[in-house]
Amino acid sequence: MQLLKDxxxxxxxxxxxxxxxxxxxxxxxGWISDPSGIDARGAADASSAMPQQPAHTLSGIxxxxxxxxxxxxxxxxxxxxxxxxxxxxxxxxxxxxGAHAITANKGPIVHAYRELRxxxxxxxxxxxxxxxxxxxxxxxxxxxxxxxxxxxxFHGILNSTTNVILTEMENGLTFDEARKKAQSLGIAGYDxxxxxxxxxxxxxxxxxxxxxxxxxxxxxxxxxxxxxAKKDARPYKLICRAKKTNEEQGITATVRPEQIPQTDPMxxxxxTSSYIYFETDIFPGLALTEENPGxxxxxxxxxxxxxxxxx
Amino acid sequence: MQLLKDxxxxxxxxxxxxxxxxxxxxxxxGWISDPSGIDARGAADASSAMPQQPAHTLSGIxxxxxxxxxxxxxxxxxxxxxxxxxxxxxxxxxxxxGAHAITANKGPIVHAYRELRxxxxxxxxxxxxxxxxxxxxxxxxxxxxxxxxxxxxFHGILNSTTNVILTEMENGLTFDEARKKAQSLGIAGYDxxxxxxxxxxxxxxxxxxxxxxxxxxxxxxxxxxxxxAKKDARPYKLICRAKKTNEEQGITATVRPEQIPQTDPMxxxxxTSSYIYFETDIFPGLALTEENPGxxxxxxxxxxxxxxxxx
Numbered sequence: 001m002q003l004l005k006d007x008x009x010x011x012x013x014x015x016x017x018x019x020x021x022x023x024x025x026x027x028x029x030g031w032i033s034d035p036s037g038i039d040a041r042g043a044a045d046a047s048s049a050m051p052q053q054p055a056h057t058l059s060g061i062x063x064x065x066x067x068x069x070x071x072x073x074x075x076x077x078x079x080x081x082x083x084x085x086x087x088x089x090x091x092x093x094x095x096x097x098g099a100h101a102i103t104a105n106k107g108p109i110v111h112a113y114r115e116l117r118x119x120x121x122x123x124x125x126x127x128x129x130x131x132x133x134x135x136x137x138x139x140x141x142x143x144x145x146x147x148x149x150x151x152x153x154f155h156g157i158l159n160s161t162t163n164v165i166l167t168e169m170e171n172g173l174t175f176d177e178a179r180k181k182a183q184s185l186g187i188a189g190y191d192x193x194x195x196x197x198x199x200x201x202x203x204x205x206x207x208x209x210x211x212x213x214x215x216x217x218x219x220x221x222x223x224x225x226x227x228x229a230k231k232d233a234r235p236y237k238l239i240c241r242a243k244k245t246n247e248e249q250g251i252t253a254t255v256r257p258e259q260i261p262q263t264d265p266m267x268x269x270x271x272t273s274s275y276i277y278f279e280t281d282i283f284p285g286l287a288l289t290e291e292n293p294g295x296x297x298x299x300x301x302x303x304x305x306x307x308x309x310x311x
Numbered sequence: 312m313q314l315l316k317d318x319x320x321x322x323x324x325x326x327x328x329x330x331x332x333x334x335x336x337x338x339x340x341g342w343i344s345d346p347s348g349i350d351a352r353g354a355a356d357a358s359s360a361m362p363q364q365p366a367h368t369l370s371g372i373x374x375x376x377x378x379x380x381x382x383x384x385x386x387x388x389x390x391x392x393x394x395x396x397x398x399x400x401x402x403x404x405x406x407x408x409g410a411h412a413i414t415a416n417k418g419p420i421v422h423a424y425r426e427l428r429x430x431x432x433x434x435x436x437x438x439x440x441x442x443x444x445x446x447x448x449x450x451x452x453x454x455x456x457x458x459x460x461x462x463x464x465f466h467g468i469l470n471s472t473t474n475v476i477l478t479e480m481e482n483g484l485t486f487d488e489a490r491k492k493a494q495s496l497g498i499a500g501y502d503x504x505x506x507x508x509x510x511x512x513x514x515x516x517x518x519x520x521x522x523x524x525x526x527x528x529x530x531x532x533x534x535x536x537x538x539x540a541k542k543d544a545r546p547y548k549l550i551c552r553a554k555k556t557n558e559e560q561g562i563t564a565t566v567r568p569e570q571i572p573q574t575d576p577m578x579x580x581x582x583t584s585s586y587i588y589f590e591t592d593i594f595p596g597l598a599l600t601e602e603n604p605g606x607x608x609x610x611x612x613x614x615x616x617x618x619x620x621x622x
Contacts, residue, residue, distance in 0.1 A: 010459040137597065138456035145452035147618040148321045149611075265576050265600065273596075282611045284603055285584075286448065289576065291596030300460075300593045307458040 003299045004306075017310040023068030031060075033068035061090055065097040072309055074302055075103040081190045081210065084111030091127065095119045100309035102302050104131035109198040114207060128305035133158060133195045134274050135293045136301025141308070142288070143203050149280050151203050153243035156276035157269045159192035162218050162238040166257075167270045169226040170235065175219065193255045196240040199276075204242070206249050216256035234259040237266055265289070314610045315617075328621040334379030342371075344379035372401055376408040383620055385613055386414040392501045392521065395422030402438065406430045411620035413613050415442035420509040425518060439616035444469060444506045445585050446604045447612025452619070453599070454514050460591050462514050464554035467587035468580045470503035473529050473549040477568075478581045480537040481546065486530065504566045507551040510587075515553070517560050527567035545570040548577055576600070 001021070004011075011017040020037035032038060065073070073094035077087050084107030091108050094101040095116065108116060109129055120127035130138050143151070157163055161182050168178035193213045200208045218238055229236050237260050242253040260267040265287065269275045277287040290297075312332070315322075322328040331348035343349060376384070384405035388398050395418030402412040402419050406427065419427060420440055431438035441449050454462070468474055472493050479489035504524045511519045529549055540547045548571050553564040571578040576598065580586045588598040601608075 007459045015458060135594075137594065138453070141456035142449070142453055145449035145456070145615065145619075147326060147615050148318045262573075263579060265579060268574060268576060277600075282605055282607055283446075283448065283601060284605055285601070287598075287600035287602070289588075289596070289598035289600070290594060291598070294593055294595055296593055304456065304458050308456075 003296050003303055007303060011307065015307050015311060017307065019072075019306075023064055023070055025061075025064060031064040031067075033064055035067070035069040061093045062097065065094060065099060070094065070097065070099045072100045072102060072306060074306075075101060075105060075108075076302075077105055079105055079107050079190075079194065081107065081110075081194060084108050088112045088116070091116055092119065095123050095125055095127065098123060098125065100126045100128065102126075102128045102131075102305040102309065104129075104298060104302055106132045106194045106198050109201055110194055110210065113198075113201045126305075126309045128308055129198075130305050130308075131298045131301030133198055134276065134288070134290055135297035136299070136304060137288060137290050137297075138301075138304060139199070139276065139288065140202055141304075146280070146282075149282055151278060151280050153241070153279045154199065154203075154276060155239060155241040155266075157237050157266055157274055158195040158240050158276065159238060160272040160274060162192065163269065163273070164271055166218060166221075166226060166236055166238070169221075169223050170230040172223075172227075174223050175221070192238055192240050196242060196253055196255055200242050200251055200253060204244070204251065206251050208251060208253065212251075212253065214252075214254040214256065216254075218257050221257055229259050233262045233267075235267055236260075237269065239266065314607050314614055318614060322618065326618050326622060328618065330383075330617075334375055334381055336372075336375060342375040342378075344375055346378070346380040372404045373408065376405060376410060381405065381408065381410045383411045383413065383617060385617075386412060386416060386419075387613075388416055390416055390418050390501075390505065392418065392505060395419050399423045399427070402427055403430065406434050406436055406438065409434060409436065411437045411439065413437075413439045413616040413620065415440070415609060415613055417443040417505045417509050420512055421505055421521065424509075424512045437616075437620045439619055440509075441616050441619075442609045442612030444509055445587065445599070445601055446608035447610070447615060448599060448601050448608075449612075449615060450510070450587065450599065451513055452615075457591070457593075460593055462589060462591050464552070464590045465510065465514075465587060466550060466552040466577075468548050468577055468585055469506045469551050469587065470549055471583040471585060473503065474580065474584070475582055477529060477532075477537060477547055477549070480532075480534050481541040483534075483538075485534050486532070503549055503551050507553060507564055507566055511553050511562055511564060515555070515562065517562050519562060519564065523562075523564065525563075525565040525567065527565075529568050532568055540570050544573045544578075546578055547571075548580065550577065 022035050023033040024038060025031045075087055075090050087103055087105040087108045088111055091101040091103060116127045130136060130140055133139055164182040165178040168181055193210055193215050196213055197208050197210055200206055221236060226236050236257045239258040240255050242251055245252055266275055272293060273291045275289050277285060280286060333346045333348060334344040335349060336342045386398055386401050398414055398416040399419045399422055402414060405412040427438045441447060441451055444450055475493040476489040479492055504521055504526050507524055508519050508521055511517055532547060537547050547568045550569040551566050553562055556563055577586055583604060584602045586600050588596060
């Protein structure tokens, strides 16, 4: 919301988009709505100062969307790896209500991509999720700009928490110290696999289950092994890989620590940076690198989706 | 045209685009047109077998566009660094005729970007040029997907001929032998500067003249210096750089050989690969790498522009 405020003038002048926030929902605030506009910063401040009963409480997402007269939903619940809920329900409700749905949650892509994509098309609304992989870097939109191309595989480094931990271990910490320093592991190693599944589902149009991705975390790497690998100029990185097989809709995918030779750009991806390398028929190797994303990178992905929805 | 034929079915099925070639113009063929469709391969074969008088000769581009009833012009004349002609005239004529204009020629961007962009907008047609920088990698379209972002600078390796020459010199050839092996230097070092100017003009919205780019080629590097630099793990690369200054519309830009440390991904860009690193407010470092582009990479850029124009 900070970024939305910051760029309000640019959105109006350059993209012809004006907006007002007519609903906010969170565990703390409940379901707030006011079609004439809410002072979002005020609401957030009030809530962080003191939990309070919001002015309008509504029973659920459908009532709330109707009360807010929502044109666009920003969905930012946290990831449920196993079901994709409640994000799937929120997005479905928004599209059925007639609003565009923008999410930063990977769950709905893995669990309901085709349904939500088709529902959005039927309602002539957009289902957008550019914040889900590589922060806000427009990976999915980049592929929209590669018409009639065939994606045969990809590999990359997509989870920054594990990458920060490995870098800290190289610098002398144990796994537990490094993990603590990296703050939150999120959902313990699932993040990279969920991103890999999202890319396969959308860009290769093959729905894949998380269980079908061979998954190995960095937890069993000893600090000694990590430091020895770094010294040997073949550092460990948690690498995502996907590759088409010869079978129809066949994909093999792995997420696991690999030692990367110095000649591979992935050996240089440290800390919170990320990297993806696409193998396509026209461009045998097309790579995107995001170095040290700014604080607003993920929020920016949602803002950019908002512009896409509005134009 | 080969690629267009190859992807004909995909264009129809996935993008709802059907087409026929109704005009061809070249020095050898003259101005050929037939609104009912031309067998392009037949025409090209006939011409390579034996120069012949084409069936319909017309006096110039306007008559030819009218006779062909053109909806889209593919412009692929060679670069005139100093004037951008005749490509500028061709594109202007196409837009005035009411056709989309797609070019693989960088000259019109450097010499007439704003005029052609505004003319295209006035005619509600597209002026597209995704083949001009980094073969067909959709760099400009990538920025269309980064709304409200501020580009502060960029650097990269954009000319593959000089890069091939440097690689060959590292492997033991002299400059002249390497240049011969790399076949054509194009227009001797201008290519990278013209690409740099094109990126500045379009992505930073600052029209810049070629003379304003500080330009130094690789011609004066001795083979010994190139090999010593490589051995020292700081290889020479021809690097393009642009940076906003504090002044309004101020830009400094250079194209010159630089020694690149091994920790910089540019040190790994060899042969025909290319690389660009963008500095933006949201993403401090966002890089695109194109490794060993396929034969059809540039043609693909025009095909993708064709899809953009048609949708």
